[in-house]
Amino acid sequence: MPTRYMKLVLVGAGGVGKSSISSRIITGDFIDHTMTIGMNVDTWTIVEDDDDAIIKASVFDMGGQEQFRSFQEGLVTGADALLIVCDLTSFNTFLKIDEWLPLIDSIPRERWIMVANKSDVNGSIEDLELDKKARELGIPVIKVSAKTGENFLQLEEMIEKILKVTLDGGGQART
Numbered sequence: 292m293p294t295r296y297m298k299l300v301l302v303g304a305g306g307v308g309k310s311s312i313s314s315r316i317i318t319g320d321f322i323d324h325t326m327t328i329g330m331n332v333d334t335w336t337i338v339e340d341d342d343d344a345i346i347k348a349s350v351f352d353m354g355g356q357e358q359f360r361s362f363q364e365g366l367v368t369g370a371d372a373l374l375i376v377c378d379l380t381s382f383n384t385f386l387k388i389d390e391w392l393p394l395i396d397s398i399p400r401e402r403w404i405m406v407a408n409k410s411d412v413n414g415s416i417e418d419l420e421l422d423k424k425a426r427e428l429g430i431p432v433i434k435v436s437a438k439t440g441e442n443f444l445q446l447e448e449m450i451e452k453i454l455k456v457t458l459d460g461g462g463q464a465r466t
């Protein structure tokens with residue numbers, strides 16, 4: 292079975308649940324994390340039953356705290372897919388999306404997905420607000436819960452679709 296190697300990056304404010312989303316995607320379970328120091332890298336293995344191939348995605352999970360930003364600059368380069376995460380219970384994390392733009396601007400918009408996490412808790416960000424931001428950025432948005440797993444199948448499908456476009460186009464994929 293041929294194996295392709297790709298890169299998935301997660302950015303967003305501290306505590307929004309990037310590490311929880313990464314481990315939900317990779318293991319299928321909710322794992323409670325402490326603050327990520329700088330960055331964490333893990334591997335997500337996707338088996339494509341239909342075309343008999345394996346994608347191994349290197350998942351770059353960025354620490355959201357401000358003090359790590361300066362040395363994260365080169366680390367998003369070459370991302371095949373990018374998740375911009377905010378926390379539905381914290382309007383501040385929604386506002387902080389803009390702070391990541393200089394870091395991620397070199398990545399084509401069609402590789403971005405906005406992920407609004409913690410849908411299991413009563414949120415403080417209106418759907419209208421989310422849709423407006425997503426439209427402004429020109430990217431899709433999805434509400435999920437890393438805790439309950441709500442909407443993860445959909446999210447994973449969205450990511451896989453983006454990765455496959457890169458694969459089909461040649462992109463940076465290596466076999």
Ligand SMILES: Nc1nc2c(ncn2[C@@H]2O[C@H](COP(=O)(O)OP(=O)(O)OP(=O)(O)O)[C@@H](O)[C@H]2O)c(=O)[nH]1
Nearest residue numbers: 305306307308309310311324327355409436437438
């Ligand atoms: N209720 C609820 N809590 C969540 C969810 N996802 C994550 N959390 C909690 O939110 C807190 C922060 O989660 P992390 O995954 O560490 O967040 P992070 O974005 O990786 O944070 P940094 O590494 O500091 O940038 C933890 O206490 C998680 O248990 C969710 O979907 N629902």
Ligand SMILES: [Mg+2]
Nearest residue numbers: 309310326327
């Ligand atoms: Mg983290």
